[in-house]
Amino acid sequence: xxxxxxxxxxxxFYVSDGTGITAATIGHSLLTQFSGFRFVTDRIPFVxxxxxxxxxxxxxxxxGANCGRRPIVVNxxxxxxxxxxxxxxxxxxxxxxxxxxxxxxxxxxxxxxxRVGQAHGMVDFDTYHRRINxxxxxxxxxDGMALDYGDADLILxxxxxxxxxxxxxxxxxxxxxxxxxxxxxxxxxxxxxxPPRLRAHRDKLFGLTIDPLRLHQIRQExxxxxxxxxxxxCRREVAAAETLLRMERIPTLSTTHTxxxxxxxxxxxxxxxxxxxx
Amino acid sequence: xxxxxxxxxxxxFYVSDGTGITAATIGHSLLTQFSGFRFVTDRIPFVxxxxxxxxxxxxxxxxGANCGRRPIVVNxxxxxxxxxxxxxxxxxxxxxxxxxxxxxxxxxxxxxxxRVGQAHGMVDFDTYHRRINxxxxxxxxxDGMALDYGDADLILxxxxxxxxxxxxxxxxxxxxxxxxxxxxxxxxxxxxxxPPRLRAHRDKLFGLTIDPLRLHQIRQExxxxxxxxxxxxCRREVAAAETLLRMERIPTLSTTHTxxxxxxxxxxxxxxxxxxxx
Numbered sequence: 001x002x003x004x005x006x007x008x009x010x011x012x013f014y015v016s017d018g019t020g021i022t023a024a025t026i027g028h029s030l031l032t033q034f035s036g037f038r039f040v041t042d043r044i045p046f047v048x049x050x051x052x053x054x055x056x057x058x059x060x061x062x063x064g065a066n067c068g069r070r071p072i073v074v075n076x077x078x079x080x081x082x083x084x085x086x087x088x089x090x091x092x093x094x095x096x097x098x099x100x101x102x103x104x105x106x107x108x109x110x111x112x113x114x115r116v117g118q119a120h121g122m123v124d125f126d127t128y129h130r131r132i133n134x135x136x137x138x139x140x141x142x143d144g145m146a147l148d149y150g151d152a153d154l155i156l157x158x159x160x161x162x163x164x165x166x167x168x169x170x171x172x173x174x175x176x177x178x179x180x181x182x183x184x185x186x187x188x189x190x191x192x193x194x195p196p197r198l199r200a201h202r203d204k205l206f207g208l209t210i211d212p213l214r215l216h217q218i219r220q221e222x223x224x225x226x227x228x229x230x231x232x233x234c235r236r237e238v239a240a241a242e243t244l245l246r247m248e249r250i251p252t253l254s255t256t257h258t259x260x261x262x263x264x265x266x267x268x269x270x271x272x273x274x275x276x277x278x
Numbered sequence: 279x280x281x282x283x284x285x286x287x288x289x290x291f292y293v294s295d296g297t298g299i300t301a302a303t304i305g306h307s308l309l310t311q312f313s314g315f316r317f318v319t320d321r322i323p324f325v326x327x328x329x330x331x332x333x334x335x336x337x338x339x340x341x342g343a344n345c346g347r348r349p350i351v352v353n354x355x356x357x358x359x360x361x362x363x364x365x366x367x368x369x370x371x372x373x374x375x376x377x378x379x380x381x382x383x384x385x386x387x388x389x390x391x392x393r394v395g396q397a398h399g400m401v402d403f404d405t406y407h408r409r410i411n412x413x414x415x416x417x418x419x420x421d422g423m424a425l426d427y428g429d430a431d432l433i434l435x436x437x438x439x440x441x442x443x444x445x446x447x448x449x450x451x452x453x454x455x456x457x458x459x460x461x462x463x464x465x466x467x468x469x470x471x472x473p474p475r476l477r478a479h480r481d482k483l484f485g486l487t488i489d490p491l492r493l494h495q496i497r498q499e500x501x502x503x504x505x506x507x508x509x510x511x512c513r514r515e516v517a518a519a520e521t522l523l524r525m526e527r528i529p530t531l532s533t534t535h536t537x538x539x540x541x542x543x544x545x546x547x548x549x550x551x552x553x554x555x556x
Contacts, residue, residue: 104370
């Protein structure tokens with residue numbers, strides 16, 4: 001029997017007068033609902049003049065001709081003139097704002113203001129500052145480096161390489177949250193109790209755990225063939241950490257099959273922290 | 279004359295069967311197009327059972343009653359039954375996927391698959407790994423700590439506190455890009471030339487600059503009343519760095535009024551790097 005040929009490739013463009021993040025986010029969410037297709041995606045950001053719109057059209061048309069398939073354009077440009085030019089590409093146009101503007105105008109009894117590229121563009125100093133300070137906090141309170149947790153919004157607790165650092169940095173960048181993290185040491189794990197400096201901040205604690213095999217793979221990359229990376233070490237540490245977290249009633253999540261976005265979202269939900277996302 | 283009373287508050291909910299990131303992203307973009315209103319936003323993620331949908335409805339109804347205003351729900355739940363329950367809240371329902379599914383089904387000649395919470399949910403090991411490795415790279419190559427740039431996808435060059443670190447971390451987390459950064463030292467600035475170790479990677483270099491007054495404010499917070507933070511120091515360093523970057527023809531962007539998202543997006547565009555966003 002012949003092997004099945006792979007599905008043909010379909011070009012997808014995220015076109016925007018700003019960064020293209022909104023278009024890419026919704027576009028990606030839409031494409032995940034059509035599995036079995038192969039999409040080749042490309043971003044065309046900062047399309048804010050007719051000239052740039054025409055360049056975008058040329059790129060879209062070229063991609064369609066190369067693939068022999070009609071491209072899909074997920075578009076977040078606000079200016080009607082730019083949208084008219086873009087539609088000349090002959091691509092399937094999905095305008096991410098259009099369906100929602102009329103209902104919102106009716107509801108709010110006010111017209112939309114069509115300034116371009118607002119969502120991820122200019123920022124006020126306070127917002128920028130809050131993100132940057134949160135990130136500095138995450139980096140200086142990473143891996144138990146600084147242990148003054150008075151200013152922390154939350155403290156992640158886990159064995160080494162279970163996913164604490166990326167989660168803390170993500171929480172800082174996207175929610176302006178001061179997230180510290182504490183690596184459970186062999187000593188902590190043997191004593192079967194939380195270290196006293198963590199006990200003082202019990203309501204800020206959140207545990208992460210991980211499949212021991214996955215942990216072994218990650219540690220192997222970092223320190224190949226070390227005792228630290230041994231399967232047996234990983235199994236023992238994870239088991240002890242899970243016991244400790246359960247006994248101390250710390251809410252805990254496994255990072256094994258969970259994206260950083262989902263980990264962050266679940267932690268905020270669990271700890272009842274409501275912050276607007278940047 | 280009496281001062282104008284502030285506009286009444288309107289509750290907005292981002293409801294999702296997953297993290298709610300897609301709903302929050304498009305919702306935020308929509309709200310920025312209606313300035314002059316005060317929105318109070320809240321995320322209700324992981325609404326994946328009728329029971330949770332009913333809890334969400336209760337929360338939405340309560341918020342509407344408290345404000346005396348009809349809430350707005352930006353909703354990315356896929357299951358029709360959950361959407362039916364949510365619509366009982368009486369809120370203005372904006373379904374972020376609905377308008378695009380039919381056109382996509384027609385174009386691809388295939389029905390959508392309605393698994394919940396796919397966009398930012400489960401992840402394969404490779405993707406996770408690439409993000410984490412990129413982030414470790416950014417953290418170990420931050421602020422000139424490690425100077426082996428062979429593996430770098432790009433290298434940010436700027437004076438201290440101009441925004442290099444958050445940009446590198448953002449590029450790593452969202453694009454899996456290995457971004458190093460190099461702080462221009464007084465010595466570099468005096469010699470008016472790029473340090474030799476950077477010259478070898480000329481095509482990976484990108485400069486950041488910043489308004490001297492803003493830099494002064496940021497440095498003041500970090501080391502109050504130091505020579506490092508003095509207005510005069512900031513002015514001199516920024517002028518020298520801008521001259522150096524211009525003479526060496528390094529593409530350069532000011533971070534003063536630019537969000538981290540936009541900085542990242544412009545750098546990728548300028549260096550011609552195309553990566554799918556996570």
